[in-house]
Amino acid sequence: MDDDTQKINMKALAKALNLSTATISKALRDSYDISEATKIKVREAAERLNYVANAYASGLRSHQSNTIAIVIPEIADSFFSQAINGIESVAGNKKYHALIYLTHDSYEREAAILNEFTSGRVDGLLMSVASSTLDTAHIGKLQKAGIPIVFFDRDCRQIPTASVTTDDFNSAYNATCHLIKQGCKNISLITVQGHVSIFLARKDGFRRALEAGGITPLPSNFVYCPNKYSDESIKLIGNHLNEVQPDGLLLTVEHLSTAAYLAAEEVKLSIPNDIKIVCFTNQITAPVLNPSLTTVQQPAFAMGQKAAELLFEYLSHKYIQLEKEHLVLPSMLVVRGSTSPTSDNKKLTQL
Amino acid sequence: MDDDTQKINMKALAKALNLSTATISKALRDSYDISEATKIKVREAAERLNYVANAYASGLRSHQSNTIAIVIPEIADSFFSQAINGIESVAGNKKYHALIYLTHDSYEREAAILNEFTSGRVDGLLMSVASSTLDTAHIGKLQKAGIPIVFFDRDCRQIPTASVTTDDFNSAYNATCHLIKQGCKNISLITVQGHVSIFLARKDGFRRALEAGGITPLPSNFVYCPNKYSDESIKLIGNHLNEVQPDGLLLTVEHLSTAAYLAAEEVKLSIPNDIKIVCFTNQITAPVLNPSLTTVQQPAFAMGQKAAELLFEYLSHKYIQLEKEHLVLPSMLVVRGSTSPTSDNKKLTQL
DNA sequence: GCTTTTTACTTAAACGTTTAAGTGAATAAA
DNA sequence: TTTATTCACTTAAACGTTTAAGTAAAAAGC
Structure with a gap:
């Protein structure tokens, strides 16, 4: 032996x-x-x-680490966990290693994390920017240091590099149109604080759809929750339901679905009779919620996969110019009970 | 400048x-x-x-990488994503980096991943073993090579090292007792294929509770699904509901909840009237399912945190002997609508 | 005032690879 | 036969740190 x-x-x-x-x-x-x-x-x-x-000897000598970093706001969200699955599916095959970092949506953490990458620890970076990030100098600096970056989901327009996103404007627009079509006249957007592209796009889509439907969005129709599941969100939404009495809600983040359902229950509103709800989420439990939840389902796995493919394509031979690669994958509106008049029909609509 | x-x-x-x-x-x-x-x-x-x-120069010279590996079966599961949050909360503070690897419950992948770690790439390992792992030579070899390992959730008794688990036997036992107390007489266990400690413990707890309740578990009361969310699980559970007509289900993995709810719907069984359900899951949507789901909620974040603390404790100064550290954190049975006679009372019981 | 100790550095080797440059033998070309 | 080329290696430098060992000057001890 x-x-x-x-x-x-x-x-x-x-x-x-x-x-x-x-x-x-x-x-x-x-x-x-x-x-x-x-x-x-x-x-x-x-x-x-x-x-x-020895990985460190090879890395030192050859100046490549065979390692990429995944920098995301959080992980307890099916979008991100499915995206990581997508990333892993290609990284694993390419014999690459993936470091994972959570920013918890904090700019300071994000900057500290990126700053470390000047150490040569990673060959490239897959990231979804923190919602509190306004100044992008830390990202620019890293890029100038020669580390290729591919954004997925939440990109950063100021930085000229590849991005893989989904069509947030249209998704929000269509979701809002759907609410209007189902008879809603006073629709609110429940979203999170932050300056992130996707939330701005979703807000715009929402606003435009209302206008197109002849509804003027009021400031009171916008609620900003903290970006993690918390009792505060439930309270904020509950108060909003009491004060503004909307008959439709568009939720921009997964964790808001539970919060909104609980808030509606507390305020004794029946979904979909008193209020209809659509949420941006990939949670597999959507069909078994009470009532089943109409969702904007994002191609999370594919987005992670494509982002990783772009990065590896660049790393293996620099044929492609990252700044020219901008993939926009379609999301899907999955209509379920939370927006139907009768509460149990199901159908799929491609956005 | x-x-x-x-x-x-x-x-x-x-x-x-x-x-x-x-x-x-x-x-x-x-x-x-x-x-x-x-x-x-x-x-x-x-x-x-x-x-x-330069991380690679330091690593080569000092023989430490300031990096740990997280090896888990999957990531699209709230238990694991919350556990990663826990791990990250301590790794981030200690200036450690975390590599993430998914085994997809495959022994071959797991072995290949661990084998790589002889390269000095990581200082230590946090892992939850794949359900298809029977032979543990790959883990033993890594340990003999001097890489400390801490198991969390799914441990491996053959390897003498630290573990952070939750009391799966008792959790399953109590969950099953709860079903019996709610009047169930023909209870089935819906679980996954594999040889993993936690599933065996849950099965044992289930079996013992039935016996204690004067019920003899039949082979037909055990259903084995693939360990990822799929239509096959829905079909398997649906067939089981038709053939065995159980009045209670204990589900051992998160993704089975959606499958079981959909199967019950297909077979036109009403939860909790025709059938009562308890599931091992940490999903935040449990309270808003239709009906709200009684769960065995595991201390996922804390488990990740404790496991990481043990590993870092060992890495920073080898005061502790890993093989003597075995933490068992309590899970909680959270009773909700899926097991209540009336379908809407809620209460908490510490296991 | 001479020796010893302490302070604040420097020198140089080592970590385990990769790779440019070199080499001697075999083979091909002339 | 002589020269050029190819083949299959080896030599040694380099990657960017860390650290044991060394050193010269200052401070302390006697």
Whole structure:
């Protein structure tokens, strides 16, 4: 049994085979100037002795880490977890490693995290910007330092690089039109604080749809909640329901669905009879909520996947120009009970 | 403006200050043999010139990566995403980086991932084992190679190291007792395929509770679904509902809740009147499902946090012996509509 | 006033790879 | 046969840190 679990390095492997480390290194990287016979011998010995090249030595010498960073606001949200699945599905295949960082939507954290990346720790960056980020100098600086960045979902227009987003304006527009079509006359947008592209786009889409429907949006129709699930959101929405008495709600983030449902229950409003609700969310429980929830479902997995593909495409050979790549994947309005008059019909509409 | 974004290394910084790299290195690591005045000068210059030490050079030289790996089966599950939040809350503070790997419950992937860690890429490992893992040689080998491991949620008894789990046996036992108390006489366990500790413990707890309640569990009361959300699960559960006609279900994984609700709907069974349901899940939508779902809620965040704390405790000074640390955090049975006779009372019971 | 200790540095080796440049033998070209 | 080329390696430098060992000057001890 060759169960030598003591760590073996390239030198030891070389000595064992009576070869130089250069030969070992080249053999393992399948260099053309090593004979096939030697390559086989080396690979076999490496396998047998359980040799794995030291990542830090390789990284130092070759100036590449085979590692990317995923920087996202939070993880307890099905959009982001599905997106990570998408990212992982391509990173894993490409033998890349993925570091994960949560900004909790804080600009300071985001800046501190990005600043670290000057250390050469990562070859590239997949990110969804924090909602509190206004100043983008930290991102620009990293980019100037030569680290390629691909934005997904929440992009940052000031930084000229690739982005993979979904059509937030249209999604919000169509979702709002749907509410109007279902008879709503006093629709509110429940969203989160922050300066993020997607929330602005959703707000715009909402506003335009109202105008197109002959409804003038009032300032009182906009509610800003903290961007994480909390009792405060429930209270804010509850108060809003009491004061403004909307008959329709468009929720821009997943965690607001639970908050809105609970608030409606507290205020004794029946969904969809008294108030109809649409939410941007990917949660799989949407069809089994009480009532089932009409959602704007985003292509989370595909967005993560595409973003990762763009980054790896760039990293493997710099053929593509990242600043020219802007993918917009369609979201889907999935109509369910929370917006139907009768509360149990289901259908799918492609946006 | 010192906006020199070209990468600066320690040598350049040393030259700029007319000092040796040794002095810079020591100053930045706050070594006792550098004067306070010099330290201040160095720190100031490093800040000003935007110097960040090369992670790969430091890693190579010092034999530590300041990086840990998180190896989990999947991420689109609130338990795991909340656990990652917990891990991140301590890793971020300790200036550690976290690599994330998904096994998708495949032993082969898990083994391949762990094998890579011999490369020195990580200082330690936080993991929840794949459900298809039977042979644990890959884990043992890594441990023998000197990489500390802390299991969370799904541990692996064969490997003598720390674990942070929740009391799955008791949770399942109590959940099952609750179903019996609510009048169920023919209760089925809907679980997933695999050999994982927690599922075995949940099954045992279920079985024992039935026996304690004078009910003999039949083989037909056990349904094994694939461990990811899929139509197949819905079909399997639907068939089971038709054939065995249970009046109570204990679901061992989050994604089964949606599947079970949809299956019940398809088969035209009313929850909780025809069938009562309890599910192991942390999803925040549980209270707004139709009907609200009685859950076994696990301390996911705390488990991630504790696991990370144990690992960092060990890494920072090897005072603790990992193999002696076994935390068991309590889960909570949260009773809701899916198990109440009247369908809308709520209460909390500590397990 | 001489020795010892302390202070605040510097020198240089080492970490484990990768790779440009070099080499000697075999083969091909002339 | 001589020269050029190819093949299959080896040598050694380099990547950017950390740190053990060394040092010269200042401070302390006697």
